[in-house]
Amino acid sequence: MPLGFPQMAATVAEAEEYSFALEYVGPPLTYPVPQAIPIQIDRIPVASVLHDATHSVSDRDGVPFVDPIESPVVRQHRKMPLFEMGVIGCEGDGVSSSGRLDESPEFKESLDFSGDTIPPPERVSTESVLSSEFGYRSGPDEDLEGGGVAVVLEEGLVGGGDDVVGGEGNTANIRGEAVVNFQESEEEEEEDGGVEGTTPGTEDFGHWGRDECHRSSRNVKKGACYRCYKGNRFTAKEVCIVCDAKYCRLCVFRAMGSMPEGRKCASCIGYPIHEEKREMLGKCSRMLKKLLSPLEIEQIMKAEKYCEVNQLQSECVCVNGNPLSPEEMVLLQSCGSPPRKLKPGHFWYDKVSGYWGKEGYKPDKIISPNLKIGGCLLENASNGNTGIFINGREITKVESKMLQLAGVQIAGNPHFWVNADGTYQEEGHKIIKGNLWDKSRMKLVCTVLSLPYPSKATNHSRVENNTNGAPPDYLEQRSLQKLLLIGCPKAGTSTIFKQAKFLYNSNPFSDEEREKIKVTIHSSIYRYLGILLEGRERFEEECLALKIAESDNETHHIDGEPTLYSLSPKLKDFSDFLLKVRESGNLDAIFPAATREYAPLVEELWNDASIQATYSRKSELQSLPDVTSYFLGRAVDVSRPEYEPSNTDILYADGIASSSGLLAYTDFLLPNSHHSSASIDNDSQLEIVPRYQLIRVQTESLGVNRKCLEMFEDARMVIFCISLSDYSEFTEKPDGLLTNNMLASKRHFESIVTHPSFEPMEFLLILNKYDLLEQKLKQTPLTTCDWFADFNPIVTRHNSHLQFNNRSQSRTGSGLNSTPAQQAFYYIAVKFKRLFNELTGGRKLYVVMGNALDVDTVDNALRYSKEIMNWEDERVALGASEPSFYSTEPYTYSD
Numbered sequence: 054m055p056l057g058f059p060q061m062a063a064t065v066a067e068a069e070e071y072s073f074a075l076e077y078v079g080p081p082l083t084y085p086v087p088q089a090i091p092i093q094i095d096r097i098p099v100a101s102v103l104h105d106a107t108h109s110v111s112d113r114d115g116v117p118f119v120d121p122i123e124s125p126v127v128r129q130h131r132k133m134p135l136f137e138m139g140v141i142g143c144e145g146d147g148v149s150s151s152g153r154l155d156e157s158p159e160f161k162e163s164l165d166f167s168g169d170t171i172p173p174p175e176r177v178s179t180e181s182v183l184s185s186e187f188g189y190r191s192g193p194d195e196d197l198e199g200g201g202v203a204v205v206l207e208e209g210l211v212g213g214g215d216d217v218v219g220g221e222g223n224t225a226n227i228r229g230e231a232v233v234n235f236q237e238s239e240e241e242e243e244e245d246g247g248v249e250g251t252t253p254g255t256e257d258f259g260h261w262g263r264d265e266c267h268r269s270s271r272n273v274k275k276g277a278c279y280r281c282y283k284g285n286r287f288t289a290k291e292v293c294i295v296c297d298a299k300y301c302r303l304c305v306f307r308a309m310g311s312m313p314e315g316r317k318c319a320s321c322i323g324y325p326i327h328e329e330k331r332e333m334l335g336k337c338s339r340m341l342k343k344l345l346s347p348l349e350i351e352q353i354m355k356a357e358k359y360c361e362v363n364q365l366q367s368e369c370v371c372v373n374g375n376p377l378s379p380e381e382m383v384l385l386q387s388c389g390s391p392p393r394k395l396k397p398g399h400f401w402y403d404k405v406s407g408y409w410g411k412e413g414y415k416p417d418k419i420i421s422p423n424l425k426i427g428g429c430l431l432e433n434a435s436n437g438n439t440g441i442f443i444n445g446r447e448i449t450k451v452e453s454k455m456l457q458l459a460g461v462q463i464a465g466n467p468h469f470w471v472n473a474d475g476t477y478q479e480e481g482h483k484i485i486k487g488n489l490w491d492k493s494r495m496k497l498v499c500t501v502l503s504l505p506y507p508s509k510a511t512n513h514s515r516v517e518n519n520t521n522g523a524p525p526d527y528l529e530q531r532s533l534q535k536l537l538l539i540g541c542p543k544a545g546t547s548t549i550f551k552q553a554k555f556l557y558n559s560n561p562f563s564d565e566e567r568e569k570i571k572v573t574i575h576s577s578i579y580r581y582l583g584i585l586l587e588g589r590e591r592f593e594e595e596c597l598a599l600k601i602a603e604s605d606n607e608t609h610h611i612d613g614e615p616t617l618y619s620l621s622p623k624l625k626d627f628s629d630f631l632l633k634v635r636e637s638g639n640l641d642a643i644f645p646a647a648t649r650e651y652a653p654l655v656e657e658l659w660n661d662a663s664i665q666a667t668y669s670r671k672s673e674l675q676s677l678p679d680v681t682s683y684f685l686g687r688a689v690d691v692s693r694p695e696y697e698p699s700n701t702d703i704l705y706a707d708g709i710a711s712s713s714g715l716l717a718y719t720d721f722l723l724p725n726s727h728h729s730s731a732s733i734d735n736d737s738q739l740e741i742v743p744r745y746q747l748i749r750v751q752t753e754s755l756g757v758n759r760k761c762l763e764m765f766e767d768a769r770m771v772i773f774c775i776s777l778s779d780y781s782e783f784t785e786k787p788d789g790l791l792t793n794n795m796l797a798s799k800r801h802f803e804s805i806v807t808h809p810s811f812e813p814m815e816f817l818l819i820l821n822k823y824d825l826l827e828q829k830l831k832q833t834p835l836t837t838c839d840w841f842a843d844f845n846p847i848v849t850r851h852n853s854h855l856q857f858n859n860r861s862q863s864r865t866g867s868g869l870n871s872t873p874a875q876q877a878f879y880y881i882a883v884k885f886k887r888l889f890n891e892l893t894g895g896r897k898l899y900v901v902m903g904n905a906l907d908v909d910t911v912d913n914a915l916r917y918s919k920e921i922m923n924w925e926d927e928r929v930a931l932g933a934s935e936p937s938f939y940s941t942e943p944y945t946y947s948d
């Protein structure tokens with residue numbers, strides 16, 4: 054943008070969101086053209102290299118950098134000199150549209166570098182900049198409006214006037230974009246209650262990085278929110294764990310986004326936390342608890358506690374003069390008896406005895422001995438002046454006192470070797486002279502002298518090198534691969550989820566959970582029975598109506614006649630009672646509690662011919678699951694007080710994985726996992742085994758705009774589940790129209806695939822309920838679903854009953870020897886693969902066949918997902934491009 058040109062015209066596109074400054078090349082004008090005053094080179098303030106090492110990412114890398122360019126408001130408050138090159142705007146944005154910079158009093162004032170500054174353009178905000186830069190929650194209310202753009206070049210100009218050396222994060226877009234602020238929409242303003250006139254444009258501290266947060270914070274009224282400037286010290290606020298900025302409940306998500314590293318302003322992401330905040334990591338505030346669901350909170354708090362950047366940086370801990378490497382830090386923190394609440398600082402460590410202390414001070418702790426960390430222990434490590442030495446360190450007075458009380462002869466300034474178990478000997482002598490910790494009073498002595506006493510853990514670990522073998526929590530978290538399990542209603546996601554729990558968890562459900570499952574099963578029994586009884590009434594009425602029609606309206610005879618669907622008076626009374634309670638909405642409240650009392654009646658009803666006749670027409674009854682007969686047939690058993698749900702009961706029971714609301718998740722390791730080379734830390738020999746977390750997201754709870762999906766941005770893979778039996782099933786919409794369930798699943802699949810949060814993730818499609826597909830195809834052709842209209846299976850006299858004999862046959866799926874179900878599966882798999890390919894611009898969808906009721910197919914699918922992640926890791930490591938969608942295994946079958 055030629056801002057340095059003397060002649061310049063402002064082009065303002067009123068309907069557009071941006072303004073442009075171009076050099077004027079048209080015919081001569083009849084009115085004066087705005088002039089920019091030539092720059093006096095010698096008076097241009099030049100940004101100086103900042104020496105304070107605490108303020109930038111770049112300086113951590115040893116690269117010198119220039120002080121960041123500040124927003125006009127920040128500068129205004131700090132009364133810094135300003136050189137403003139041009140302000141171009143359009144009507145209504147509060148910025149002069151004349152372009153006559155020389156006529157502007159502010160500009161004149163700015164030319165005088167006296168220390169006063171011009172006020173910034175009114176109402177400027179970098180909300181949208183922040184939003185696009187950090188991808189934080191944005192919505193329609195954050196759309197740009199008004200088209201006002203202020204282009205301000207500021208302090209930090211170098212050279213002829215239009216070159217700028219930028220600061221933090223701005224070097225790439227520094228020309229003229231130093232402060233490009235967009236107006237907020239009215240909607241947003243309304244919600245926030247408007248931006249107060251006296252503090253215009255100060256919303257943009259996020260844009261400038263952590264330091265700007267600090268600076269801006271100085272301008273915020275005490276107790277007010279740092280974003281909307283409202284509230285007082287009594288207003289509940291969330292605090293950024295890096296810069297201390299505080300946000301009210303209306304602003305917290307806008308300022309902190311989806312919190313991938315916990316409670317940090319979007320601009321503080323990637324910065325380490327303040328050490329004094331370590332204590333509060335993972336401890337959720339009351340405000341967040343009110344705003345988020347327990348599972349969302351758990352995810353955020355976990356991220357806050359375990360994400361790498363929030364860990365104590367290894368180089369901040371010096372041991373015996375050497376800063377620790379990340380591997381040494383892991384060793385130190387994962388040893389049997391680590392120094393608790395470790396903080397940055399200089400420490401000494403006696404590897405032989407395990408004594409640990411702050412440099413220049415007496416020992417503070419006894420940690421695990423023999424850790425290969427830090428440098429060599431120095432004589433003066435603890436600043437002792439007693440002339441007595443332990444393991445080469447001159448001990449302090451208080452330690453010599455302790456030795457005396459332990460009965461150690463210290464006359465003659467001896468040099469001792471003290472081992473981790475407390476045994477000691479004099480240097481040069483082989484004989485063990487005694488044990489410091491033998492005497493029972495020593496614990497008291499150490500307490501009185503404020504000296505450490507060995508804990509059991511250190512006592513029992515004479516030679517220790519990462520004895521417990523477990524990596525610290527944050528490393529474990531680093532290896533956690535999140536798999537999102539998403540599907541349409543009734544696709545089978547909860548069944549898959551439960552199977553995963555059974556497969557990989559030794560104690561898949563706690564006692565408390567099992568108790569809840571019991572209640573759920575009891576409720577389900579009455580729910581299923583209610584559906585059946587309602588259906589029975591309908592079928593009975595239909596039967597009677599038919600009979601009346603057949604017998605020429607002889608109603609008086611027919612009314613009393615029993616039909617196939619009639620009940621005995623006793624059962625009819627119970628049925629009426631149950632349907633009445635169901636209608637009143639109290640079914641769940643009454644029946645689980647009274648299960649035992651009614652169980653015999655339930656069983657009698659279930660065995661009654663009328664109910665069996667009704668059940669045989671279950672396809673005509675909405676939402677009656679296949680498991681109805683499984684539970685109703687066992688009503689009495691299930692209702693006994695000593696009843697404990699079996700794994701099969703749990704698997705068949707409805708609504709279990711979703712009982713916790715939006716989400717449910719389970720962590721597991723896949724046995725015999727093959728680790729990619731990236732997962733093994735060779736240096737420390739500490740193996741980081743990838744762990745998996747299967748998160749089931751309940752579709753109905755996602756809401757229309759699926760905002761909450763943003764919280765899964767760190768997931769590795771989406772496992773999408775579709776029911777193959779959906780092709781012939783229809784759901785009635787509120788407008789009375791019938792929708793094919795497969796087409797509804799397809800739409801849901803499209804919306805998830807194209808969701809921005811899932812862009813970088815791998816997708817595995819489970820085509821579930823293969824068993825039902827096999828059965829259904831015998832009666833209903835696949836072409837019932839419009840999307841499959843061109844399905845044309847090859848039918849031979851052999852293939853109608855043939856099963857796959859070997860894997861290669863099974864993988865082709867389209868061969869002559871395939872059954873119609875296999876061909877249908879192959880056809881549907883390719884349909885989805887093509888769709889995915891189109892939606893993602895050429896990416897590959899992995900497909901696997903499933904029958905969620907068969908545990909092996911679930912195991913197979915989850916292992917397959919692990920393989921996919923390994924392939925992807927290897928592909929990325931090799932720098933290979935995206936595989937073709939027909940290459941590698943496109944789908945799998947179980948033999």
Ligand SMILES: Nc1nc2c(ncn2[C@@H]2O[C@H](COP(=O)(O)OP(=O)(O)OP(=O)(O)O)[C@@H](O)[C@H]2O)c(=O)[nH]1
Binds near residue numbers: 544704707906
């Ligand atoms: N025959 C058969 N039934 C299945 C299969 N997978 C799930 N089901 C049954 O289908 C019904 C719905 O399965 P769920 O796992 O509850 O489905 P969901 O995806 O959790 O659906 P919502 O609970 O509506 O979210 C249950 O009765 C399951 O037992 C399958 O592969 N074959």
Ligand SMILES: [Mg+2]
Binds near residue numbers: 708
């Ligand atoms: Mg379910």
